[in-house]
Amino acid sequence: MIPYGRQSIQQQDIDAVVDVLNSDFLTQGPKVPEFEHNIAELVQVKHACAVNSATSALHIACLALGVGSGDLVWTSPISFVASANCALYCGADVDFVDIDLDTGNMSIAALEKKLINAERNGRLPKVVIPVHFSGQSCDMAAIHQLAQTYGFKIIEDASHGIGGQYLGKPIGCGQYSDLCVFSFHPVKIITTAEGGMVTTNDDKLAKQLTLYRSHGVTRDPALLTKASEGPWYYQQLALGYNYRMTELQAALGCSQLRQLKDLVAKRQQLTKSYDLAFADMPEVKTLTVNAHCQSACHLYVIQVAADKRLALFEHLRNCGIGVNLHYIPIYQQPYYQRLAYEFEACMNAEAYYQSAISIPLFAQLTAQEQQFIISSIREFLCN
Ligand SMILES: *Cc1c(COP(=O)(O)O)cnc(C)c1O
Numbered sequence: 001m002i003p004y005g006r007q008s009i010q011q012q013d014i015d016a017v018v019d020v021l022n023s024d025f026l027t028q029g030p031k032v033p034e035f036e037h038n039i040a041e042l043v044q045v046k047h048a049c050a051v052n053s054a055t056s057a058l059h060i061a062c063l064a065l066g067v068g069s070g071d072l073v074w075t076s077p078i079s080f081v082a083s084a085n086c087a088l089y090c091g092a093d094v095d096f097v098d099i100d101l102d103t104g105n106m107s108i109a110a111l112e113k114k115l116i117n118a119e120r121n122g123r124l125p126k127v128v129i130p131v132h133f134s135g136q137s138c139d140m141a142a143i144h145q146l147a148q149t150y151g152f153k154i155i156e157d158a159s160h161g162i163g164g165q166y167l168g169k170p171i172g173c174g175q176y177s178d179l180c181v182f183s184f185h186p187v188k189i190i191t192t193a194e195g196g197m198v199t200t201n202d203d204k205l206a207k208q209l210t211l212y213r214s215h216g217v218t219r220d221p222a223l224l225t226k227a228s229e230g231p232w233y234y235q236q237l238a239l240g241y242n243y244r245m246t247e248l249q250a251a252l253g254c255s256q257l258r259q260l261k262d263l264v265a266k267r268q269q270l271t272k273s274y275d276l277a278f279a280d281m282p283e284v285k286t287l288t289v290n291a292h293c294q295s296a297c298h299l300y301v302i303q304v305a306a307d308k309r310l311a312l313f314e315h316l317r318n319c320g321i322g323v324n325l326h327y328i329p330i331y332q333q334p335y336y337q338r339l340a341y342e343f344e345a346c347m348n349a350e351a352y353y354q355s356a357i358s359i360p361l362f363a364q365l366t367a368q369e370q371q372f373i374i375s376s377i378r379e380f381l382c383n
Contacts, residue, residue, distance in 0.1 A: 043172030054183030054196035135296030137166035159183035164296035216240030
């Protein structure tokens with residue numbers, strides 16, 4: 001089976017991990033700060049805080065912004081459940097903003113309309129979490145503008161986005177947001193097996209992230225509530241977690257990061273080949289990338305007529321092509337349906353869900369495999 005996504009591991013990655021195993025520190029050593037430094041430099045941001053997953057990253061990002069009971073967080077329904085769960089972890093309520101059908105990203109028109117209504121009803125969101133679907137940045141300048149008007153904070157869920165650009169700057173630079181989250185799960189652009197990162201330009205938020213990542217405990221003299229009682233002294237200032245990334249993961253991350261440019265270039269090249277092939281198949285609709293965006297090309301999604309989707313999906317699986325679906329609208333999940341409040345249907349998200357299929361896209365997908373995938377789709381739709 002050709003998977004829809006998979007990691008790309010070279011000898012240099014293996015050597016980097018083995019080096020850590022032979023070193024003094026398996027955790028809390030020099031590799032995590034090195035990985036953080038390298039990410040910060042790459043995405044042109046002041047602070048980067050490594051954690052054990054993007055899910056943890058989203059959780060501490062919400063905590064750092066003070067999300068709690070009675071607060072409201074909005075995100076996209078077409079995302080992994082973690083984009084919404086982070087609000088629930090904090091005791092906040094969550095709601096969803098419909099997507100734009102051409103990009104799969106949060107619709108600015110839908111966001112603005114929902115904000116106008118929310119202001120009228122006296123319940124504006126504290127935080128909005130736009131998801132950079134498939135690796136293309138949302139229209140962050142527009143969302144930032146709305147944040148100024150309506151007074152909410154922004155966490156970018158850039159789990160798909162490392163290596164992508166928006167308005168000529170790297171995703172994660174924080175020009176239009178408070179915090180940005182990356183994932184290093186093996187299907188993403190680069191991997192640390194499990195792992196995530198939060199980036200920010202805000203010194204205070206950076207300190208909060210570090211605190212929540214590690215039990216809420218600190219030795220930072222600037223944060224202590226009274227003078228140190230001796231060299232052993234530390235204080236717990238908040239209820240934090242153990243969300244730390246290991247040295248093994250960080251070493252793998254540093255090694256992967258050196259290959260990021262090539263990995264993204266390969267994904268972009270494969271995306272171009274798909275675009276070209278589907279351009280003369282009117283049965284297939286593909287996502288568009290806006291002029292001011294450079295997508296990291298995490299996913300390749302095709303949309304077909306709703307009444308053909310299931311059969312095409314099954315046909316491709318039967319051909320040994322590991323197609324997938326990103327994503328089921330989060331509010332349709334049984335857990336979300338059981339929450340005490342009811343979600344308004346997002347019509348574009350539902351239409352998208354009826355028609356979408358993610359086809360394989362990863363750096364080591366061969367041209368031959370790609371041609372087989374394209375011809376399998378053509379054969380089914382044009383017969
Ligand atoms: C993968 C993913 C996550 C969760 O990432 P983990 O590192 O697996 O916790 C969150 N949001 C989106 C959009 C994702 O694709």
